[in-house]
Amino acid sequence: MYGMTAPRLVVGLGNPGRDYEETRHNAGFWFCAGLAQSWGATLSLESRFHGFVARSPRGVWMLLPQTYMNRSGQAVSALARFHRIAPAEILVVHDELDIPPGQLRLKFGGGMGGHNGLKDVTSHLGTQDYWRLRIGIGHPGDRNEVVNYVLKPPRREEQAEIDTAIERAIDLWPLIEKGEWSAATQRANTKSRPNSP
Numbered sequence: 001m002y003g004m005t006a007p008r009l010v011v012g013l014g015n016p017g018r019d020y021e022e023t024r025h026n027a028g029f030w031f032c033a034g035l036a037q038s039w040g041a042t043l044s045l046e047s048r049f050h051g052f053v054a055r056s057p058r059g060v061w062m063l064l065p066q067t068y069m070n071r072s073g074q075a076v077s078a079l080a081r082f083h084r085i086a087p088a089e090i091l092v093v094h095d096e097l098d099i100p101p102g103q104l105r106l107k108f109g110g111g112m113g114g115h116n117g118l119k120d121v122t123s124h125l126g127t128q129d130y131w132r133l134r135i136g137i138g139h140p141g142d143r144n145e146v147v148n149y150v151l152k153p154p155r156r157e158e159q160a161e162i163d164t165a166i167e168r169a170i171d172l173w174p175l176i177e178k179g180e181w182s183a184a185t186q187r188a189n190t191k192s193r194p195n196s197p
Contacts, residue, residue, distance in 0.1 A: 006179030007131065008085045009061045010035065011076050013094040013117035016066040025069060025150040027095035027135040031166050032064055038170055050075035058177060070116040073124030080125070091131040091176065092121055095150065099136030102161030104169055106133050106188035108181070133188070135165055
């Protein structure tokens with residue numbers, strides 16, 4: 001099936017620097033930090049790839065672009081070109097306004113929903129055909145407040161929901177790593193019920 005190859009690159013989207021590290025827009029960074037820890041890997045700054053890079057025991061690359069969100073594609077394309085990684089072998093992890101905190105969506109291709117990081121990645125790769133793991137952060141209810149909203153930390157109860165969703169996402173990694181995207185998608189897109197195992 002198209003787009004069903006195992007991933008060779010995981011990209012977490014966010015903004016660099018202490019001013020942004022706790023903001024909603026950095027949910028992709030939060031996921032990658034947890035996943036790297038589960039790998040036992042250390043993220044190291046590599047200037048040629050414009051970001052922090054790590055590698056899993058099975059050889060999957062991880063990238064946290066340090067270019068700011070709206071230039072994320074510069075880092076992604078640099079690493080992908082160097083290691084000859086096809087767009088369909090890339091998983092981009094990002095915050096998602098249209099999903100409530102605590103929920104995830106995993107999908108291949110599709111639109112960018114106004115997300116500046118996805119727009120730049122798509123522009124640099126020349127295609128929308130890559131995997132996305134969307135981490136719900138909720139919507140402020142007013143589109144004029146979106147920029148202010150994503151650049152602020154979540155409320156305490158929202159952070160707890162997001163953290164739980166990220167833990168669920170990290171638990172999906174063994175499926176994703178094997179290219180079992182259908183099973184991973186089904187599990188990611190099904191909201192866990194309270195008190196469920």
